[in-house]
Amino acid sequence: LLTVISSETDGPEVDMLKDIGLQIAVKCGGLPLAVKVMGGLLCQKDKQRHEWNMVLNDSIWSASEMPEELNYSIYFSYEDLPPSIKQCFLYYSLLPKSAAWSKNGSIGMWISEGFLHGTSADLEELGSKYYKELILRNLIEPVTIWSDQQVCSMHDVVRSFAQFVARDEALAAHSGDTGFISKLSAHKFLRLSMEKNVSESDGLDWSSLHAQKTLRTLILVGPISMKPSDSIVDFPCLRTLHAESIDVAVLVESLGKLKHLRYLLIQKSNISSLPDNIGNMKFLQFIGLVECQQFVKVPHSILKLGQLRYLNFYDSSVNSIPRGFCVLTNLRNLRGFPAQTDGVWCSLDELGPLSELRSLGVQRLENVSVTSSAAKAKLGEKVHLTHLFLYCSSILGDDGLIKDEKGVSEEEQRQIAGVFDELCPSPSLEYLDINGFFGRRLPRWMTSRSAAVFKSLRIILMYDLACCTQLPDGLCQLPCLQEIDTRRAPAIKRVGPEFLQPHLATAAFPRLQKMCLVDMVEWEEWEWEEQVQAMPLLEVLELENCRLRCLPPGLASHARALKSISAQNNQHLNSLENFASVVELEVAKSPDLERITNLPNLRKLEIETCPKLKVLEGICALQRLVLEDYAMETLPEYMRDVNPRHFELRCSLTLLTSIAAGQSGPEWDRFSHIDHVKAYAPDENNTRKWYVLYTREPCSLITNVSHSTSAGKSAQPCHLNVLFHSVHLTRLVDSGYVEEDQEVVS
Numbered sequence: 001l002l003t004v005i006s007s008e009t010d011g012p013e014v015d016m017l018k019d020i021g022l023q024i025a026v027k028c029g030g031l032p033l034a035v036k037v038m039g040g041l042l043c044q045k046d047k048q049r050h051e052w053n054m055v056l057n058d059s060i061w062s063a064s065e066m067p068e069e070l071n072y073s074i075y076f077s078y079e080d081l082p083p084s085i086k087q088c089f090l091y092y093s094l095l096p097k098s099a100a101w102s103k104n105g106s107i108g109m110w111i112s113e114g115f116l117h118g119t120s121a122d123l124e125e126l127g128s129k130y131y132k133e134l135i136l137r138n139l140i141e142p143v144t145i146w147s148d149q150q151v152c153s154m155h156d157v158v159r160s161f162a163q164f165v166a167r168d169e170a171l172a173a174h175s176g177d178t179g180f181i182s183k184l185s186a187h188k189f190l191r192l193s194m195e196k197n198v199s200e201s202d203g204l205d206w207s208s209l210h211a212q213k214t215l216r217t218l219i220l221v222g223p224i225s226m227k228p229s230d231s232i233v234d235f236p237c238l239r240t241l242h243a244e245s246i247d248v249a250v251l252v253e254s255l256g257k258l259k260h261l262r263y264l265l266i267q268k269s270n271i272s273s274l275p276d277n278i279g280n281m282k283f284l285q286f287i288g289l290v291e292c293q294q295f296v297k298v299p300h301s302i303l304k305l306g307q308l309r310y311l312n313f314y315d316s317s318v319n320s321i322p323r324g325f326c327v328l329t330n331l332r333n334l335r336g337f338p339a340q341t342d343g344v345w346c347s348l349d350e351l352g353p354l355s356e357l358r359s360l361g362v363q364r365l366e367n368v369s370v371t372s373s374a375a376k377a378k379l380g381e382k383v384h385l386t387h388l389f390l391y392c393s394s395i396l397g398d399d400g401l402i403k404d405e406k407g408v409s410e411e412e413q414r415q416i417a418g419v420f421d422e423l424c425p426s427p428s429l430e431y432l433d434i435n436g437f438f439g440r441r442l443p444r445w446m447t448s449r450s451a452a453v454f455k456s457l458r459i460i461l462m463y464d465l466a467c468c469t470q471l472p473d474g475l476c477q478l479p480c481l482q483e484i485d486t487r488r489a490p491a492i493k494r495v496g497p498e499f500l501q502p503h504l505a506t507a508a509f510p511r512l513q514k515m516c517l518v519d520m521v522e523w524e525e526w527e528w529e530e531q532v533q534a535m536p537l538l539e540v541l542e543l544e545n546c547r548l549r550c551l552p553p554g555l556a557s558h559a560r561a562l563k564s565i566s567a568q569n570n571q572h573l574n575s576l577e578n579f580a581s582v583v584e585l586e587v588a589k590s591p592d593l594e595r596i597t598n599l600p601n602l603r604k605l606e607i608e609t610c611p612k613l614k615v616l617e618g619i620c621a622l623q624r625l626v627l628e629d630y631a632m633e634t635l636p637e638y639m640r641d642v643n644p645r646h647f648e649l650r651c652s653l654t655l656l657t658s659i660a661a662g663q664s665g666p667e668w669d670r671f672s673h674i675d676h677v678k679a680y681a682p683d684e685n686n687t688r689k690w691y692v693l694y695t696r697e698p699c700s701l702i703t704n705v706s707h708s709t710s711a712g713k714s715a716q717p718c719h720l721n722v723l724f725h726s727v728h729l730t731r732l733v734d735s736g737y738v739e740e741d742q743e744v745v746s
Contacts, residue, residue: 033073033155033157033158034073034074036138037073037074037077037137037138037139037158039138040077040136040137040139041076041077041080041137043136043137074139074157074158074161075161077137077139078139078161078162078165081133081137084115084116084117084130085130085133085134087110087113087115088110088115088127088130088131088134089134089139089162090162090165090170091109091110091113091115091170091217092106092134092140092154092162093158093159093161093162093163093170093172094163094166094170094172094191094193094217094219095154095193095219096172096193096194096195096219096221097153097154097156097159097195098195098221099195099221099244100143100146100151101151101152102150102151103128103149103150103151103152104150104310104333104359105265105288106131106152107123107124107127107128107130107131108263108265108285108286108309108310109240109242109263110127111123111124111127111262111263111285111286111309112239112240112262112263112285112286113216113217113239116130120330121356124309124332124333124358131152132149134152135149135152139154139158140153140154140158141153141155147431147459147461147483147485148431148458148459159172166191169189169190169191170189170190170191170192170193170217171183171184171187171189171191171192171193172192172193172194173193173194173195174194174195181208184209184211184212185211188212188213188214189212189214189215190214190215190216190217191215191216191217191218191219192209192212192215192217192218192219193217193219194219194220194221194222194224195220195221195222196221196222196223196224205224205225206224206225206226206227206230209234209235210234212234212235213234213235213236213237214237215235215237215238216237216239216240217238217239217240217241218235218238218240218241218242219240219242220242220243220244220246221242221244221245221246222244222245222246223245223246224246226250226251227250230250230251231251231254231257232251232254232255232257232258233254233257233258235258236258236259236260237260238258238260238261239260239261239262239263240261240262240263241258241261241263241264241265242263242265242267243265243266243267243269244265244266244267244268244269245267245268245269246269247269247270248269248270248271249269249270249271249272252271252273252274252275255274255275255278255281256275256277256278256280256281258281259281259282259283260283261281261283261284262283262284262285262286263285263286264284264286264287264288265286265287265290265312266288266289266290266292267288267290267292268290268291268292269292270292270294271289271292271294271295272294272295272296273295273296273297273299274289274298274299274302275299276299276300276301277301278299278301278302278305279301279302279303279304279305280301281305282304282305282306282307283307284305284307284308285307285308285309285310286308286309286310287302287305287308287310287311287312288311288312289312289313289316289318290312290313290314290315290316291314291316292316292317293315293316293317294317295313295316295317295318296316296317296318296319297318297319297320298313298318298320298321298322299322300322302322303322303325303327303328305328306327306328306330307330308328308331309330309331309332309333310331310332310333310334311331311334311335312333312334312335312336313335313336313338314335314336314361315336316336318336318338319338319340319364320338320340320346321338321346322346323346323350324346324350325346325350326350326351326352326353326354328354329353329354329355329356330356331354331356331357332356332357332358332359333357333358333359333360334354334357334359334360334361335359335360335361335389336361336363337351337360337361337362337363338362338363338364338367339362339363339364339365339367339368340364340367347373348362348368348373348374348376348377349376349377351376351377351378351379352376352377352378354382355381355382355383355384356384357382357384357385358384358385358386358387359385359386359387359389360379360382360385360387360388360389361388361389361390361391361433362377362389362390362391362423363389363391363392363393364391364392364393365390365391365392365416365419365420365436366392366393366416366436366438368419369415371415371418371421371422372422374419374420374422374423375422377422377423379423379424379425379426380424380425380426381426382425382426382428383426383428384428385428385429386428386429386430386431386456387429387430387431387433388425388429388431388432389433389435390420390423390432390433390434390435391433391434391435391436392416392435392436392437392438393436394435394436394464394466395408395436395438395464395466396464396466396488396490399521400488400490400519400521400545401490401521402466402490407467408438408466408467410440412438413438413439413440413467414440416437416438416439417439417440417441417443420434420437420439420442420443421443421444421445423443424443424444424445424450425445425454427453427454427455427456429454429456429457430456430457430458430459430480431457431458432457432459432461433460433461433463434460434461434462434463434465435461435462435463435464436463436464436466437462437464437466437468438465438466438467439467439468440467440468440469440491441468441469441470442462442468442471442472446472446474446475447472447473447474448473448474448477448501449474450474451472451475451477451478452474452477452478454478455478455479457478457480457481458480458481458483459481459482459483459485460475460481460483460484460485461485461486462484462485462486462487462489463485463486463487463488464487464488464489465486465488465489465492466490466491467491468489468491468492469491469492469493470492470494470495470496470498470499471486471492471495471499473498473499473501475499475509476500476501476504476508476509476534477501477504477508478509478511479510479511480511481509481511481512482511482512482513482514483512483513483515484512484514484515485515485516485518486516486517486518486520487518487519488518488519488520489519489520489523490520490522491522492520492522492523493522493523493524493525494524494525494526494527495523495525495526495527496525496527497527497528497529497532500528500532500534500554502529502531502532506533507533507534507535507536507558508532508533508534508535509534509535509538510536510537511537512535512537512538513537513538513539513540514538514540514541515535515538515540515541516541516542516544517542517543517544517546518543518544518545519544519546520546521546521547522546523546523547523548524546524547524548524549524572525548526548526551526552526555527552528552528553528554528555529552529553529554530553530554530558531554532554532558533558534554534558534559535555535558535559536560536561537561538559538561538562539561539562539563539564540562540563540564540566541555541559541562541564541565541566542565542566543566543567543568543570543573544566544567544568544569544570545568545569545570546570547570547572548570548572548573549572549573549574549592550574550575551576556577556578556580559579559581560580560581561581562579562581562582563581563582563583563584564582564583564584564585565579565582565585565586566585566586567585567586567587567588567590568586568587568588568589568590568608569588569589569590570590570593571590571591571592572592573590573592573593574592574594574595575593575594575595575596575597576593576595576596576597576599577595577596577597577598577599578597578598578599579598579599580598580599580600580601581601582599582601582602583601583602583603583604584603584604584605585602585604585605586605586606586608587606587607587608587610588606588607588608588609588610589609589610590609590610591610591611591612592612593610593612593613594612594614594615595614595615596613596615596616596617596619597615597616597617597618597619598617598618599618599619600618600619600620600621601621602619602621602622603621603622603623603624604622604623604624604625604626605619605622605624605625605626605644606625606626606627606628607625607626607627607628607629608627608628608629609628609629609631610629611629611631611632613636613638614637616636616638616641616642617638617641619642622642622643622644623644623645623646624644624645624646624647624648625644625646625647625648626647626648626649626650627647627648627649627650627651628649628650628651629650629651630650630651630652630682631652632651632652632655633652633654633655634655634658634666634667635649635655635667635670635671636670637670639670640670643673644674645674645675645676646675646676646677646678647671647674647676647678648677648678648679648680649677649678649679649680650679650680650681650682650688651679651680651681652681653681653690653705655667655681656679656680656681656690656691656692656705657705657706659671659679659692660692660701660703660705660706662701671694672694672696673696674694674696675695675696675697676694676695676696677692677693677695678691678692678693678694679691679692679693679694681705690703690704690705691703691704691705692705
């Protein structure tokens with residue numbers, strides 16, 4: 001609990017509260033989730049003994065109105081929330097867990113339901129504050145594959161609690177849930193969330209929802225049976241409608257009759273158009289047509305929606321927006337805006353008056369042939385703009401190289417570079433995503449003389465840089481930059497000293513925490529001398545599919561906060577050495593890798609298909625080793641020199657059979673000194689059918705492999721001349737080493 005809430009600056013205060021913290025942890029029952037949630041709550045309290053004692057002695061711990069399976073720590077955290085945030089928390093539990101829910105989408109729903117009270121100009125900012133509060137309290141958790149906490153999930157236990165609290169007003173269910181249909185018939189709800197897997201055979205019919213006349217929110221994920229006569233007018237009070245992976249074309253014409261609708265998001269649907277009379281829906285604030293490949297045209301009447309705050313056409317086929325779009329001055333978020341130069345349709349100049357934009361995404365910028373059109377978008381004047389997405393259609397193939405043999409002409413490269421030069425954003429920018437850019441150089445505003453103005457820029461993503469020959473040289477001086485992610489840049493062969501600007505008086509990239517350099521297929525050289533200070537806070541490094549032979553000495557010397565390295569599919573990488581702070585290392589498909597040495601704090605190491613690896617030294621803190629190589633005939637010699645507590649092996653059946661022989665086999669000396677070993681081999685369906693489970697103390701070896709198995713005969717569990725203990729077998733099941741129904745001998 002103390003670890004959850006402490007920071008570098010409050011250590012002494014937390015130490016003084018250790019006795020109370022331990023008592024609170026005991027009340028959490030030792031459950032990690034409960035401890036995390038309670039730690040999130042205590043983070044919001046003053047670090048004073050009377051504050052923590054109030055938490056320890058609160059009567060909530062003995063409340064009896066909750067079912068036993070729900071957690072009182074979550075109840076405590078919920079009761080501590082301000083009333084306005086309680087509504088947002090309960091609403092979040094409605095969102096089906098099978099889908100990724102964005103921060104903007106969640107806040108849009110809260111606004112549509114009237115949960116956020118303030119001036120119209122500040123609603124998104126207030127929603128963002130509430131969203132961050134729920135994260136700080138560990139009631140929702142960021143999904144790590146998404147940058148900038150843009151997508152969060154909710155733990156099942158937290159979700160169950162919230163749904164229990166909201167049970168009189170809201171129902172969140174799966175179509176297979178027992179009693180779902182009867183609940184719909186017996187009770188009127190304000191909010192309904194329903195998810196159904198496409199593969200499920202049990203049907204959900206639109207008519208089963210008809211009784212819910214009072215619905216304000218309807219969230220449907222997965223197919224639902226509809227008849228041509230079905231209509232959305234069955235729900236006249238509806239404010240929020242989210243439909244995903246549903247054939248909603250039959251409902252389109254009746255959408256215009258939902259006079260109170262504020263939020264409309266249709267995703268992964270066959271919808272091809274919105275109703276022509278959508279302009280009559282005066283309260284609409286949010287419209288999203290996401291991943292709707294058949295959607296191509298926006299009706300002219302959309303220009304009548306003066307309250308529109310959010311418009312998203314991401315990954316749809318929309319190729320034109322009606323002229324006059326500039327009247328929608330209330331827009332805060334605009335994604336998937338198609339760049340056109342045709343006089344009949346909206347062009348970039350109509351973005352100019354949209355001064356309230358916080359997030360803007362423009363696609364198909366290769367269509368812009370006149371730089372003056374880009375200048376009229378006036379991005380530099382949009383003082384609220386924090387998130388910018390500038391996309392061209394990619395010209396790279398699956399191999400990361402340019403698809404067209406003729407390539408891109410120098411004139412085309414100059415033209416697109418000129419367009420991007422004119423799309424210079426204001427200094428308020430925090431998040432930049434450039435995708436498909438095919439200029440030889442990146443925009444001038446990312447170079448050393450201009451980039452310094454972006455003092456708030458935290459995250460930069462650069463994907464599919466087809467012709468760009470070097471990384472921008474103006475990023476290293478940005479004071480807030482936390483993440484750089486560059487993927488698929490086939491023209492970059494060298495990252496030179498200009499990337500770090502060694503003449504700087506202070507360390508380059510002073511706040512950078514994560515750097516990904518992926519699919520730079522021709523990248524051979526990275527210059528960073530030991531005397532050049534840079535990246536003192538870097539924690540995560542991903543290198544994938546490049547031609548580097550080694551990492552630069554400056555990285556090992558100065559990236560002293562580096563905790564995790566992932567190096568995959570690097571054909572010529574031959575060594576990884578001298579990273580004193582690294583705790584996790586993953587190397588995969590690196591055929592030339594020979595040495596991993598001097599990583600004294602390494603706890604977890606994963607190695608996949610590195611056949612030349614011979615030296616594994618200086619990793620005395622190793623706790624877990626995972627080795628995967630289905631062509632390997634024997635365990636590597638370096639296994640004698642390492643002593644992880646846990647070793648997991650994924651190998652061929654032939655090697656597994658040798659391991660299964662135990663003390664009489666040739667591999668015994670290479671693994672018998674390790675505390676816990678799990679080894680698997682796949683069957684013809686590539687499932688982990690064959691296994692060996694070994695524990696050193698008390699000594700036991702369990703397997704379902706025999707010599708006849710490797711010869712292709714039917715396998716029977718082996719009886720080995722090793723001491724087995726039934727109590728140990730129980731421990732194996734409890735710890736997840738084997739499933740309860742797996743056939744073992746003890």
